[in-house]
Amino acid sequence: MTQNKIPLAGVIGSPIAHSKSPRLHSHWLKRYGIAGHYIPMDVARNDLAQVLEVLPKLGFVGINVTIPHKEEVIGLADLVTDRAALIGAANTLIFRKDGKIHADNTDGYGFIENLRQGAPDWDPKSGPAVIFGAGGAARAIIASMIEVGAPKILLTNRTRARADALRAEFGSKINVVDWVQAGNILEDATTVVNTTSLGMSGQPAFRVPLDGLNPAAVVNDLVYTPLRTEFLETAASIGCRTVDGLGMLLHQATPAFERWFGHRPDVDEETRNVVLAP
Ligand code: NAP
Numbered sequence: 001m002t003q004n005k006i007p008l009a010g011v012i013g014s015p016i017a018h019s020k021s022p023r024l025h026s027h028w029l030k031r032y033g034i035a036g037h038y039i040p041m042d043v044a045r046n047d048l049a050q051v052l053e054v055l056p057k058l059g060f061v062g063i064n065v066t067i068p069h070k071e072e073v074i075g076l077a078d079l080v081t082d083r084a085a086l087i088g089a090a091n092t093l094i095f096r097k098d099g100k101i102h103a104d105n106t107d108g109y110g111f112i113e114n115l116r117q118g119a120p121d122w123d124p125k126s127g128p129a130v131i132f133g134a135g136g137a138a139r140a141i142i143a144s145m146i147e148v149g150a151p152k153i154l155l156t157n158r159t160r161a162r163a164d165a166l167r168a169e170f171g172s173k174i175n176v177v178d179w180v181q182a183g184n185i186l187e188d189a190t191t192v193v194n195t196t197s198l199g200m201s202g203q204p205a206f207r208v209p210l211d212g213l214n215p216a217a218v219v220n221d222l223v224y225t226p227l228r229t230e231f232l233e234t235a236a237s238i239g240c241r242t243v244d245g246l247g248m249l250l251h252q253a254t255p256a257f258e259r260w261f262g263h264r265p266d267v268d269e270e271t272r273n274v275v276l277a278p
Contacts, residue, residue: 008059009260010039012051013066017042020275021064024253027274028265036261043069052076056095061260063093064253070136077103083147087139092256107137108144110252111220115191117251117267118243119218127190128152132182132208134162137222138195142170150191156182158196183209190214192235194221199229206231215239222248227276246272 011021017040025038041063043051048069055063065073070089074080077093078100084090090103115122129150131138134157145153153170156177157163167174177185186192192213198206200223210231213219219235224245232242250267258264265271 005059007036007061007260008039009036009062009064009256010041010060011064011066012041012043012048012069014042014044014068016040016066019066020249021066021253024250024271024275025257027271028257028263029261031270032261032263032265034261034263045069045072048072049076052093052101056099056101060095062095062256064256065091065093073103077101079103081105083108083143086143089136089139091252092259094256094259104255105140106252106255107140107248108147109255110248110250111141111193111222112144112148113251113254113267114245114247115218115220115243118220118247119241122191122218122241124191125149125151128154128188129191129193130154130156130182130185130189131193131195132198132206133157133195134159134166135195135197138166141193141195141222142166142174145191146170146173154185154189156185179208183212186210186212186217187214190217192217192219192240194223194229194231197223199223199231201225210234210238213238213240217241218243221245224249246275250275 011019022038022040029036073090079102081104084103084105087105090105092104092106094102129145153174155163155174156179158179163176167176197203217240219240220243221229221231222245223229227244236242
């Protein structure tokens with residue numbers, strides 16, 4: 001960024017009004033006394049390419065990308081990180097001074113940092129992971145669990161074909177298990193993650209029986225509305241350490257904020273409260 005230009009960043013998606021990112025980044029900008037702005041922008045699919053051309057000219061140093069543009073921006077970027085290419089989607093763009101657009105995906109990073117912060121002695125190598133769900137979020141979770149050395153991933157999804165497709169892509173560390181059998185694969189797992197939308201406010205309840213959970217497991221729900229889901233409450237009642245999904249949202253934002261605004265922000269109780277405030 002140049003000395004005399006106030007850097008702009010933001011998030012593009014459609015719809016975008018629900019996004020917590022403007023509140024989060026604006027809080028960090030204020031907290032660290034950085035002159036900059038973070039703006040939500042509703043962008044239609046047809047306008048995406050044109051918007052990406054114009055934003056750098058307006059002083060944008062980068063943007064976050066959310067539904068429905070996360071996949072399409074990969075094809076519009078000049079440089080794509082390995083992890084974004086592997087996931088097939090980007091959530092962060094950096095507009096470089098040389099005019100090139102750099103695409104990254106920090107969802108997996110956010111997921112891992114959240115578990116490390118929420119359960120400091122969590123060891124992903126200590127045993128198999130069970131992952132519920134095979135949608136967009138599951139891709140980032142699988143890629144990051146493989147990266148940090150999970151020995152085996154038991155993957156289960158209502159629509160088995162989607163899980164089979166992920167196995168074909170990510171390889172033999174993944175064992176696909178039928179959704180009706182999901183309650184029977186928990187006892188050896190040391191990491192258990194719900195990446196489905198089950199249990200989210202307004203969505204059906206998570207009904208897979210969890211009584212087979214190993215009390216030594218670290219259990220994480222990507223759903224964060226409500227913050228304490230039934231999935232987490234049941235796991236906690238069995239004695240598991242539980243980590244809610246809000247931290248993933250907060251941690252995935254830190255590398256982008258640092259790249260755009262030059263300061264690595266902290267994720268702490270104050271940050272959580274700012275995002276949770278009504
Ligand atoms: P997605 O691509 O639409 O995938 C949805 C997943 O939920 C699929 O596995 C789907 O199974 C499953 N599902 C939906 N309804 C179901 C039902 N009635 N019974 C069984 N399975 C069902 O969504 P996504 O982007 O992966 O997001 C999934 C969840 O993660 C959402 O709640 C999202 O808010 C949350 N998330 C949180 C963060 C965070 O930072 N904490 C980040 C990303 C996502 P099928 O394949 O059978 O449809």
